[in-house]
Amino acid sequence: MAAAAQLRGLRVGRHGQGVRLVFDLNRRLTAAPVIRSVGEVLHIELPGIQHWLGRPVVPALGPLQGGAEMNESAAGLVLRLPLRETVRWRSFSLGPRGGASQRLVLDLMPVVGTAVESSRSHPVAGAGRPIVVCLDPGHGGHDPGAIGARGTREKDVVLDVALSLARLIRSTPGMRLVMSRDTDRYVPLMDRMHLGLAQRADLFVSIHADAFPERTVSGSTVWALSQTGATSAAARWLARTQNAADPLLGDVQSGVHDLMLNEVLINMTQTAAMNAAAAAADLMIRGLAGVEDLHNAAVQHANFVVLRAPDVPSMLVETAFISNPQEEQRLRDPDFRQLLARTMHDAVLAHFVNAPPADSAWSATRHVLGKAENLADVADRYGLSVEALRLANNLPHGEGQPGVHLRVPIMGA
Numbered sequence: 011m012a013a014a015a016q017l018r019g020l021r022v023g024r025h026g027q028g029v030r031l032v033f034d035l036n037r038r039l040t041a042a043p044v045i046r047s048v049g050e051v052l053h054i055e056l057p058g059i060q061h062w063l064g065r066p067v068v069p070a071l072g073p074l075q076g077g078a079e080m081n082e083s084a085a086g087l088v089l090r091l092p093l094r095e096t097v098r099w100r101s102f103s104l105g106p107r108g109g110a111s112q113r114l115v116l117d118l119m120p121v122v123g124t125a126v127e128s129s130r131s132h133p134v135a136g137a138g139r140p141i142v143v144c145l146d147p148g149h150g151g152h153d154p155g156a157i158g159a160r161g162t163r164e165k166d167v168v169l170d171v172a173l174s175l176a177r178l179i180r181s182t183p184g185m186r187l188v189m190s191r192d193t194d195r196y197v198p199l200m201d202r203m204h205l206g207l208a209q210r211a212d213l214f215v216s217i218h219a220d221a222f223p224e225r226t227v228s229g230s231t232v233w234a235l236s237q238t239g240a241t242s243a244a245a246r247w248l249a250r251t252q253n254a255a256d257p258l259l260g261d262v263q264s265g266v267h268d269l270m271l272n273e274v275l276i277n278m279t280q281t282a283a284m285n286a287a288a289a290a291a292d293l294m295i296r297g298l299a300g301v302e303d304l305h306n307a308a309v310q311h312a313n314f315v316v317l318r319a320p321d322v323p324s325m326l327v328e329t330a331f332i333s334n335p336q337e338e339q340r341l342r343d344p345d346f347r348q349l350l351a352r353t354m355h356d357a358v359l360a361h362f363v364n365a366p367p368a369d370s371a372w373s374a375t376r377h378v379l380g381k382a383e384n385l386a387d388v389a390d391r392y393g394l395s396v397e398a399l400r401l402a403n404n405l406p407h408g409e410g411q412p413g414v415h416l417r418v419p420i421m422g423a
């Protein structure tokens with residue numbers, strides 16, 4: 011077995027809004043570093059590395075609180091850096107060049123996006139943390155997304171739907187809203203994915219409007235990440251085109267130099283998040299079936315970058331085809347966009363009625379429908395819409411039978 015690689019130095023400097031750490035090594039790492047944030051501490055595991063010099067000096071700079079704890083073991087070196095704020099990160103290797111040694115570069119950046127606490131209280135309060143919903147309107151800034159025949163831009167339509175949905179989530183007790191963007195600006199795909207991770211989102215919803223060369227194609231599609239990859243050739247094509255929106259990522263995919271990306275892919279072995287995503291996506295598509303023709307009646311699976319955050323149940327909603335003239339017309343209608351937002355909110359509520367996170371402010375209980383009650387009374391009492399109540403309980407249209415057991419939420423403030 012080869013001698014362990016050695017860490018010969020660590021340099022820390024400002025880099026953009028964040029900091030850059032450069033680890034000088036005597037040779038290339040044999041395995042990807044494992045980087046994760048645990049509370050306010052960043053753990054960096056360098057497999058197969060022995061430390062060579064004195065203690066690394068880490069100044070208080072940007073998100074770094076200053077100081078580092080270091081442990082060496084047979085498996086490698088572990089560094090723990092206390093943080094002042096939540097960060098996202100990326101890492102890559104640089105070969106020896108111009109007299110420099112082998113380097114591992116780790117960039118830490120403050121997390122973008124706005125976290126907004128839900129403010130309205132509710133009479134039925136529970137303990138626990140708020141449920142975190144992350145909304146991700148697609149495209150933005152220099153990236154208009156798809157453009158309809160009348161010039162309607164996907165980035166504008168999906169932002170408007172997302173802002174309406176955001177208002178509804180903000181007014182839901184026991185929920186916290188996070189958005190990847192709430193203005194017309196470009197956000198790289200990796201930043202969107204990291205936001206869901208860093209904010210420990212219980213649900214990540216990416217919102218888009220579809221386009222297809224054939225103008226008659228119409229309807230909604232809901233995508234969830236699949237471990238095994240794409241459902242169909244169309245899904246593979248779509249994943250390629252969506253992922254290609256990020257020039258950095260294009261580079262990463264061809265070269266696979268980004269160790270963080272490897273790590274994310276490795277961590278995807280957890281299936282709980284994917285099962286939750288599939289359940290939520292199923293409710294979303296059943297909800298949308300009430301307002302919009304479905305392009306695909308079942309949840310589709312694809313390998314989108316924005317859906318790849320480990321442990322974050324994630325879905326991508328293609329609201330309608332902006333390339334279809336009738337659907338472009340509908341997407342231009344503020345009432346239709348509002349209806350889409352309400353429907354998506356119903357699906358989000360129904361998902362958390364069915365599967366409230368264990369440590370969250372939400373829990374579920376049963377309500378037996380009384381003789382003098384209708385569904386609207388029950389929905390009102392538990393802070394739901396009738397549609398959300400129907401979705402959560404898989405009720406057909408029409409009134410529920412007296413005596414039927416309805417699953418309803420207890421929402422924390």
Ligand SMILES: [Zn+2]
Binds near residue numbers: 149164
């Ligand atoms: Zn899009």
